Amino acid sequence: MALKYKLILAHLFLFAFIISVSHCDENVPLVNGLNRSSFPSHFVFGAATSAYQIEGASNLRGKNIWDVFVSKHQDRISNHSDAFVAADSYHRYKEDVSLLSGLGFDAYRFSISWTRILPTGRISGGISARGVRYYNALIDDLISKGIQPFVTIFHFDLPQKLEEEYKGFLSQKIVEDYANYAELCFRLFGSKVKHWITLNEPWTYTTMGYAFGKFPPNRCSNREFGSPDTRCLYGNSGTEPYVVAHHLLLAHAAAVKIYREKYQKIQGGQIGISLVTQWFEPYDPNSQTDVDAANRSLAFMFGWYMDPLFRGAYPTEMVKYVDKDRLPTFNPQEAAMVKGSYDFIGLNYYTAQYSRDIPCDKSQKNYLTDSCVSLTYTKDGKPIGLQSGAGWLYIYPKGFYKILVHIKEKYNNPLIYVTENGVCRDNEWDKPFDLQRVNYHQNHLTELRRAINDEKVKVKGYFVWSLMDNFEWLDGYFLNFGLIRVNYGNKSLKRSCKASARWFSNFLQKSGSPNAANVC
Numbered sequence: 001m002a003l004k005y006k007l008i009l010a011h012l013f014l015f016a017f018i019i020s021v022s023h024c025d026e027n028v029p030l031v032n033g034l035n036r037s038s039f040p041s042h043f044v045f046g047a048a049t050s051a052y053q054i055e056g057a058s059n060l061r062g063k064n065i066w067d068v069f070v071s072k073h074q075d076r077i078s079n080h081s082d083a084f085v086a087a088d089s090y091h092r093y094k095e096d097v098s099l100l101s102g103l104g105f106d107a108y109r110f111s112i113s114w115t116r117i118l119p120t121g122r123i124s125g126g127i128s129a130r131g132v133r134y135y136n137a138l139i140d141d142l143i144s145k146g147i148q149p150f151v152t153i154f155h156f157d158l159p160q161k162l163e164e165e166y167k168g169f170l171s172q173k174i175v176e177d178y179a180n181y182a183e184l185c186f187r188l189f190g191s192k193v194k195h196w197i198t199l200n201e202p203w204t205y206t207t208m209g210y211a212f213g214k215f216p217p218n219r220c221s222n223r224e225f226g227s228p229d230t231r232c233l234y235g236n237s238g239t240e241p242y243v244v245a246h247h248l249l250l251a252h253a254a255a256v257k258i259y260r261e262k263y264q265k266i267q268g269g270q271i272g273i274s275l276v277t278q279w280f281e282p283y284d285p286n287s288q289t290d291v292d293a294a295n296r297s298l299a300f301m302f303g304w305y306m307d308p309l310f311r312g313a314y315p316t317e318m319v320k321y322v323d324k325d326r327l328p329t330f331n332p333q334e335a336a337m338v339k340g341s342y343d344f345i346g347l348n349y350y351t352a353q354y355s356r357d358i359p360c361d362k363s364q365k366n367y368l369t370d371s372c373v374s375l376t377y378t379k380d381g382k383p384i385g386l387q388s389g390a391g392w393l394y395i396y397p398k399g400f401y402k403i404l405v406h407i408k409e410k411y412n413n414p415l416i417y418v419t420e421n422g423v424c425r426d427n428e429w430d431k432p433f434d435l436q437r438v439n440y441h442q443n444h445l446t447e448l449r450r451a452i453n454d455e456k457v458k459v460k461g462y463f464v465w466s467l468m469d470n471f472e473w474l475d476g477y478f479l480n481f482g483l484i485r486v487n488y489g490n491k492s493l494k495r496s497c498k499a500s501a502r503w504f505s506n507f508l509q510k511s512g513s514p515n516a517a518n519v520c
Contacts, residue, residue, distance in 0.1 A: 034442060034445060034446060034449070034507070035506075035507055035509070036507060036508050036509070038445075038449050039449065039452070040452070042460075043459075043460065043461060043462070044106045044107045044148065044417070044460060044461030044462070045104075045105055045106050045107070045461065045462055045463075045504075045508055046105050046106060046107030046108055046109055046147075046148070046150065046461060046462070046463040046464070047100060047103075047105050047108060047109070047463060047464045047465075047466065047467035047483065048108075048109035048110070048150075048419060048420055048463040048464065048465050048466060048467065049089070049108075049109070049110050049111075049466055049467050049468065049470060050110070050111045050152065050155040050156070050157075050200065050470075051110065051111045051112060051113035051116070051155060051157065052064070052066055052083055052086075052111075052113065052155065052156065052157045052471070053083065053086060053087075053466075053470035053471045053472070053473075054086050054087040054089040054096075054468060054470045054471070055086060055087075055088075055089050055090040055113060055116075056083070056084065056085040056086040056087065056088040056089065056090050056091070057085075057088070057090035057091065058083070058084040058085075059084075060090070060116070060130060060131075061113055061115045061116035061119060061128070061131060062115030062116075062118070062119030062120055062121070062159060062160070062161070063115065063159075063160040063161075064113070064114065064115050064157040064158055064159055064160055065157070065158045065159075065160055065163050065168070065216040065217055066083070066156065066157055066216055067084075067160065068160050068216065069215070069216035069217075069218065070082045070083065073218070076214075076230070076474060077474055077475075077476045078474065078475045078476035078477070078478040078479075079476050079477070079478060080476075081471065081476030081477050081478075082471075082476075083471035085493075086470060086471045087468055087469070087470055087471075087486045087493060088493055089468075090134065092493070092495075093134075093137070093138050093141065094141060095495060096467065096468065096484075096495070097138070097141045097142055097145060097147065098145075098519070099467070099484055099495060099497075099519055100142075100145075100147055100467065101145040101146070101147060101519075102505075102519025103483070103497075103501055103504055103505045103508065103519060104504070104505055104508030104509060105147065105504075105508065106146075106147065106148060106461075107147060107148040107149070107150055107195075107461065107463070108142055108147050108148070108149060108150065108467070109150040109151075109152065109197070109419055109463045110138070110149070110150075110151065110152065111151070111152035111153070111154070111155035111157075111200065112135060112151060112152070112153060112185060113131070113157055114154065114157060114158065114159050114181055115157070115159045115160075116128060116131035116134065116135075117131040117132055117135070117184065117185075117188070118159070118181055118184070119159075120159065120161045121158075121159030121161050121162040121177060121181070122161075122162075122177060122180070123180055123181075123184060125161070127184070132188055135188075135189060136188075136189070139189060139192050139193065140192070143192060148194065148195065149192070149193050149194075149195070150195040150197065150417070150419070150463070151185070151189065151193045151195070151196055151197065152197040152199075152200050152274065153181070153182050153185055153196065153197065153198050153199070153255070154178065154198065154199050154200065155200040156200065156201075156204075156205055156215070158216075162174065162177060163216075163217055167217070168217065169205075169244045169247045169248055169251075170210075170240060170243055170244060170247070171247070172247055172250070174247055174251060175247060175250045175251045175254050176254075178251040178254070178255065179251065179254040179255050179258055182198065182254075182255035182258065182259070183255070183258050183259075183262070186258070186259055186262075186263045186267070187263075190259075190263050190267040190269060191267055193269060194267070194268065194269040194270065195269060195270055195271075195272075195344075195417075196259065196269060196270070196271040196272070197271075197272055197273060197274050197346055197419065198251075198252040198255050198256065198271065198272070198273050199248060199251075199252050199273050199274065200274045200346075200348075200419075201274060201275065201276040201348055202245060202248040202249070202252075202273075202275070202305055203245075203275065203276055203277070203301055203302075203304065203305065204276055205244070205248065206241045206244045206245045206248065207241060207367065207368075209244070210235060210237065210240040210241045210244050211237045211240075211241045211366070211367040211368055212237075212368070213231070213232040213235060213237070214474060215473065215474075218232055218233075218234075218235075219232055219234050219235025219236075219240055220232040220235045220236075220237045221235060221236055221237040221238065221366060222237075237366045237367055237368060238326055238364075238365030238366045238367065238370075239326050239365075241367040242322070242326055242327050242328060242367065243328060245304060245305070246328040246330075248305075249305065249308050249309070249338055250334060250337075250338070252273055252338075252341060253334075253337045253338040253341040254337070255271075256271050256341040256342065257337055257341070259271050270343040270344055271342070271343055272342045272343055272344035272345055272346055272417070273305075273309070273342055273345065273346060274346030274347070274348055274419040274420070275302060275305050275306060275345065275346065275347060275348065276301075276347075276348035276349070276350075276420070277298065277301050277302035277347070277348075277349065277403060278301065278349075278350070278351050278352050278353055278399070279298075279349075279351075279352040279353075279396065279398075279399025279400070279402050279403045280293075280294040280295075280297040280298050280352065280353055280354070280355040280375075281294060281352060281353070281354050281355065281384065281399075282294040282354070282355060282356075283354040283355060283356035283374075283376070283379060284356075287357070289357035290355065290356055290357050292357060293355045293356055293357035293358075293371075293372075293373040294355040295317070296317045296321070296355070296371050296372070296373055297353075297355040297371060297373050297375065298406070299315040299316075299317035299318060299371075300315075300317065300318060300367075300370070300371040302403075303315035303317070303318070304318060306345070306407075306411060308330065308335075308338050308339070309338060309339070309340070309341060309342055309345075310339070310340075310411045310412070311339060312330060312335035312336065312338055312339035313329075313330065313335065314327060314329075317371075318370075321360070321370050321371060321372060322370050323365065326365065342414070343415065344414065344415040344416065344417055344460070345407070345411075345414050345415070345416050345417075346416075346417050346418075346419035346420075347403070347404070347407070347416055347417070347418050347419065348418075348419055348420035348421070348465070349399070349400050349403060349418065349420070349421055349444075350393050350420070350421065350422070350423070351385075351392065351393045351394050351395070351396060351399070352384055352385070352394065352396035352398075352399035353375045353376060353377055353384065353394075354375070354376050354377070354378075354379050354384060355373050355374070355375055356373060356374045356375075356376070357372065357373060357374075358372055358373060358374045359372065360372040377394045384396050385397075386436075388423045388424050388425065388436065388440075389424045389425040389426035389479050389480075390424050390475070390479055393423060393424060395423060395436075395440055395443075397440075397443040397444045397446070397447045398447065400421070400444050400447045400448065400451075401447040401448075401450055401451050404416070404448070404451040404455070404457045404459065405451060405455050405457060407457070408451075408455060408456075408457045408458070413456070413457065413458055414458065415458050415460055416457065416458060416459045416460065417459070417460055417461040417462075417463070418448065418459060418461065418462045418463060419463050420463060420465035421441070421444055421462065421463070421464065421465060422437075422440070422441075422464055422465035422466060422481045423436060423437050423440040423441075423481070424472070424479040424480055424481045425437070425479070425480055426478055426479055426480075434498040434499035434500045435499065437483075437498065437499070437500040438499055438500050438503045441464065441500065441503070441504070442503070445462065445507075448462060464483060464504070465481055466481040466482050466483070467482060467483060467484060468482040468483070468484040468485075468486050468495065469481070469482035469484070469485055469486040469488070470482065470486070482498070483497070483498055483500045483501040483504060484496070484497060484498065484501055485497070485498050497519070505519070
């Protein structure tokens with residue numbers, strides 16, 4: 001066949017595919033025979049959000065560190081956005097739950113806003129009956145539609161009162177306050193919630209808040225470079241990230257101990273933690289130093305939290321490369337409490353990088369340089385994968401398979417829920433096509449199936465990030481991860497299905513259930 005006719009056919013196929021995914025009454029094609037039945041019968045498919053990013057109604061709860069940060073540093077947020085209204089899911093939760101149900105999802109991962117039920121962060125400051133009613137109503141609505149609630153107890157939104165009083169997770173005082181808050185959640189909602197996640201991405205909270213200083217509480221060692229809006233007035237990137245990580249782990253373990261001793265047997269639930277990691281490929285796979293660098297990168301990101309959870313101590317790579325006076329240690333009692341403090345591990349995976357060994361700079365004492373590696377998304381001028389709308393997210397499905405196998409082999413094949421996986425585009429309110437997101441999920445689910453079937457990795461569920469477009473932290477509403485479009489452009493906040501939502505509806509289709517045409 002002549003080349004020009006091949007090109008014509010290719011363009012016709014692409015056009016037909018675009019048309020098929022741009023209408024609610026059309027089926028989105030599935031490739032490689034991938035559908036719900038490709039996974040175990042009790043496998044859970046869900047979508048995820050977080051309270052601060054979608055709820056809004058900030059006037060009906062106490063202030064948290066993000067409220068204060070956004071008000072003080074609007075120049076750091078894309079388009080000077082804020083989350084005081086966000087997607088207004090606080091008032092529109094019934095609509096959002098109906099979308100979840102109509103698309104065919106089994107579960108919804110959401111977070112509880114600490115200050116919505118404890119405005120000051122402490123029980124002594126009073127429990128908000130209105131906040132408790134809201135979460136009970138949300139949970140009841142989910143259950144009534146056959147959707148399992150997976151509840152995250154802490155997703156970055158620390159009460160401002162605790163930050164002001166003792167600097168939050170920099171102080172060991174936070175362990176008791178967090179444990180009390182977690183126990184209140186167990187007591188209030190545990191009869192209906194059977195899956196608890198103590199913390200979301202402690203690595204992100206630690207590094208972005210205390211190493212880079214880009215997230216609240218905006219602490220790092222950078223006093224000199226950039227404008228006053230991009231540098232930190234306080235903090236130490238060489239010590240504080242390690243202290244905060246230590247207290248996050250102790251707070252997590254304290255909450256798990258309470259749940260196991262007082263609630264788990266009665267309520268019949270499970271408890272875990274959601275950890276984020278990239279996959280790291282050695283820049284030169286034939287260089288042992290680069291292979292070691294890739295392993296070191298993984299240890300400084302994922303192992304930083306997973307090693308203590310698995311064996312009660314920090315990774316040997318961190319012990320070797322971080323000064324003893326900067327890396328805390330667990331005493332025997334703490335080690336025993338942290339070790340094994342999970343029924344499942346939540347995995348958040350998005351992207352991958354190349355890792356290259358570099359000489360250690362002993363003059364610097366900084367988490368960002370302690371691992372003595374150089375990270376890059378490109379090799380010989382070629383990216384590791386197709387770039388998304390975000391500068392940090394290059395699409396590398398193979399890394400998803402590889403990190404799952406790594407967890408199985410290094411940490412004795414724990415039960416895993418993939419609690420976040422997704423891709424973003426920039427400001428897509430007026431863009432009708434969503435092919436990159438369709439392909440992203442299709443390819444990552446293919447790798448997930450391979451890990452389960454070929455390697456016997458014990459993955460029990462997969463949650464899309466995100467159910468809907470939301471306040472994406474420093475990127476505001478410019479980057480969109482949602483299956484559901486929320487119209488922030490005209491402030492109507494109208495929900496509408498993207499092609500990826502329709503793809504998932506077809507993927508999850510059960511006999512006799514509605515399809516996306518009925519819910520979008």
